[in-house]
Amino acid sequence: MLQFDQVTKSYPGSGDVLRGVSFQIERGEMVFVSGHSGAGKSTLLRLTALMERPTRGAILLNGQNVGRLPNRKIPFVRRRLGLIFQDYRLIHDRTVYDNVAMPLLIAGFGPEETDHRTRAALNKVGLAGFERRYPVTLSGGEQQRVGIARAIVTRPPMILADEPTGNLDPDLSLEIMAMFREFNQVGVTMLIVSHDQALVSRFAGRVLHLERGRLVE
Amino acid sequence: MRAGKDAGGRLRGRARTFLRLHGHALFSSLGDLWRAPLMTCMTLMVIAVTLALPLTFYLTLANLQRLSGGLEESWKVSLYLDPKLDEKQAAPLLARLRKQPAVAAVHLIGKEAGLMDFRRHSGFGEVLEALPENPLPVVIEVTPHPRWENPQRLAELVAAWEKIPQVDFVQWNMRWLQRLKGWLQLAERGVAGLGALLSLTVLLVVGNTIRLELENRHEEIEVMKLLGATHRFIRRPFIYSGFWYGSTGGLMALILAWLLSAVMRAPAKSLAALYGAAFDIEFLSLPEVLAFAGFSVVLGVSGAWLVVTRHLWRLRI
Known part of the structure; x- marks a missing residue:
C-alpha cells in the first residue's frame, strides 16, 4: 500500500530531517509513528500526503512513485487519502455539514450521494444532529470528530492522522483511537502519528519509531 | 449499440458534474x-x-x-471680392475663373442677393436697414473639379486665388471642417x-x-x-x-x-x-x-x- 525506500528529506539550513528511511505498510494495517518532537514524524506524514517532496529516495503509494508526481496530478492522489490533523483544520464559516461534505463536492459527487454519505459519516462519529452547527460552537473532541467524518466521507482506502489526539484529554483520546481501530477492522489502512507512547502502547499495532530522522524498530 | 449508450451516459454524467461544479x-x-x-x-x-x-x-x-x-462635406470655395467692386466689374474675373481646369462651376452672388440671404439667416436684418448702403461684397462661389477634391490640392488652389488683386479674402468650408x-x-x-x-x-x-x-x-x-x-x-x-x-x-x-x-x-x-x-x-x-x-x-x-x-x-x- 505504502512504501518508503531510502527516503531522505532535508531543508535548506536545517539539514536532514529524515535520513534513509525505509518501511512498507500493507493494505489493512494499523501503524503508529512515534518519536520525540523534531524526530521527523510530521515530515514523514507530510511526504505521504504529498505536501512535501523527498530530497532523495522513492515513496510508492499503490505502486506509484508519488515523490516525482507532477503537481497537477497530486489532487487525484489526495482524494484517495483521508487526512486528520492535530488542529482539526475545519473551515470556520461553514456548517458542520458543509465541512464534512467538502471532499465530496471537490470530487464532484451528485447531491443525493453527497447528502447520503455526509449524514452517514456524521452518524459514524456520533454527530448526527450537529449538521447546522458551526465549528466554533463545538468542543475540541467534537471538532476532531468533524475532522474524522470529513476524512472518512469519501471512504478512502488509507487514513493519515497527524497527532489526532494532541489537543484532547486522555478519555477523549481513547475514544478517538477506538474509532480508528473500528475503521481499521473494516479494512482501512491507518497511519497514525503520535508522540503519546502510553496511548500507542495500549493498541495492538506496528510502531515505527523515529529518532533524529532515522527509523529504529 | 450498447457501447454507444454507455459513452452517451458518461458524457451526460460529465456534463452534469460540470454544471454542478459551475453552479456551485x-x-x-x-x-x-x-x-x-x-x-x-x-x-x-x-x-x-x-x-x-x-x-x-x-x-x-x-x-x-x-x-x-x-x-455637408462641401468642397465649395467662396471668393469675397473687394467691396468697392460691383457685379459688372466682377464679370471678367468670373470668366477667367471659369476657364481654369480646376474649376467645375462658378456662381456669382450679387450684393442684393447676398443681402437677402443675410437677412434670412442671420437675424440681423434690421441692423442692415440702418446702414446707408449695402456693405456686402460680391461673392464668387467656385465648385472645384472633382480631381481637386483633396485638401492639399485645394489649398494650393486657394493660395493662388488669394493672390488675385480683386479678391479680398477666400473662405473655404473644408478647411475648418478638416x-x-x-x-x-x-x-x-x-x-x-x-x-x-x-x-x-x-x-x-x-x-x-x-x-x-x-x-x-x-x-x-x-x-x-x-x-x-x-x-x-x-x-x-x-x-x-x-x-x-x-x-x-x-x-x-x-x-x-x-x-x-x-x-x-x-x-x-x-x-x-x-x-x-x-x-x-x-x-x-x-x-x-x-x-x-x-x-x-x-x-x-x-x-x-x-x-x-x-x-x-x-x-x-
Whole structure:
C-alpha cells in the first residue's frame, strides 16, 4: 500500500530531517509513528500526503512513485487519502455539514450521494444532529470528530492522522483511537502519528519509531 | 449499440458534474459577495465610476463626430471680392475663373442677393436697414473639379486665388471642417488612452479585492488543497466573483452614463435649435452596449484570474 525506500528529506539550513528511511505498510494495517518532537514524524506524514517532496529516495503509494508526481496530478492522489490533523483544520464559516461534505463536492459527487454519505459519516462519529452547527460552537473532541467524518466521507482506502489526539484529554483520546481501530477492522489502512507512547502502547499495532530522522524498530 | 449508450451516459454524467461544479461556484461566489454588502457595494461603485468616465467621454465624442459628419462635406470655395467692386466689374474675373481646369462651376452672388440671404439667416436684418448702403461684397462661389477634391490640392488652389488683386479674402468650408476633424481625431486618441488607463484601474481594483478575499480565506484554500481540490476548483468561485464585479460594475456604469446623457439631452437640443439644427444626443447602440458589457466582464474575470493564479502558484503544498 505504502512504501518508503531510502527516503531522505532535508531543508535548506536545517539539514536532514529524515535520513534513509525505509518501511512498507500493507493494505489493512494499523501503524503508529512515534518519536520525540523534531524526530521527523510530521515530515514523514507530510511526504505521504504529498505536501512535501523527498530530497532523495522513492515513496510508492499503490505502486506509484508519488515523490516525482507532477503537481497537477497530486489532487487525484489526495482524494484517495483521508487526512486528520492535530488542529482539526475545519473551515470556520461553514456548517458542520458543509465541512464534512467538502471532499465530496471537490470530487464532484451528485447531491443525493453527497447528502447520503455526509449524514452517514456524521452518524459514524456520533454527530448526527450537529449538521447546522458551526465549528466554533463545538468542543475540541467534537471538532476532531468533524475532522474524522470529513476524512472518512469519501471512504478512502488509507487514513493519515497527524497527532489526532494532541489537543484532547486522555478519555477523549481513547475514544478517538477506538474509532480508528473500528475503521481499521473494516479494512482501512491507518497511519497514525503520535508522540503519546502510553496511548500507542495500549493498541495492538506496528510502531515505527523515529529518532533524529532515522527509523529504529 | 450498447457501447454507444454507455459513452452517451458518461458524457451526460460529465456534463452534469460540470454544471454542478459551475453552479456551485456561481452561487457560492454570489453568497460570498452578499455576506460583505458594504465592501461589495463600495468596490462596485469604484468600478462603475471608473468605467462610466471613459464611457461618457466616448459618448460625447461619438455625438460630436456624428454632428460633424452631418455637416455637408462641401468642397465649395467662396471668393469675397473687394467691396468697392460691383457685379459688372466682377464679370471678367468670373470668366477667367471659369476657364481654369480646376474649376467645375462658378456662381456669382450679387450684393442684393447676398443681402437677402443675410437677412434670412442671420437675424440681423434690421441692423442692415440702418446702414446707408449695402456693405456686402460680391461673392464668387467656385465648385472645384472633382480631381481637386483633396485638401492639399485645394489649398494650393486657394493660395493662388488669394493672390488675385480683386479678391479680398477666400473662405473655404473644408478647411475648418478638416480642422474640426483633426481635433476630434486628437480627442479620440485621448479618450482611447484614458480608456486604456481606466480599464487597467478596473483590472487592479478587481484584482486587489480578490487578493484581500484570498488572504482572508487562506486557511480554507489550504484545507481544500489538502482535500484534493484542483487549482481549477479553487479558482472557480473567485473567477465568478470577478465576473459579478465586472458585469454588475459595467451595468452600473451604463446606467450612470445613460443618466448623464439624459440630463444633457434637453440643453443640447435647445442649443442646437439656436443654430437652426435638429440634434439629439444618442446613447450607445445595442451592439455597443453588449460590447461594453462584455469588455467589463473580461476585465473583471481577468483581474481575478491573474491574482488567483499567482496566489495558487505560490502556495507550496
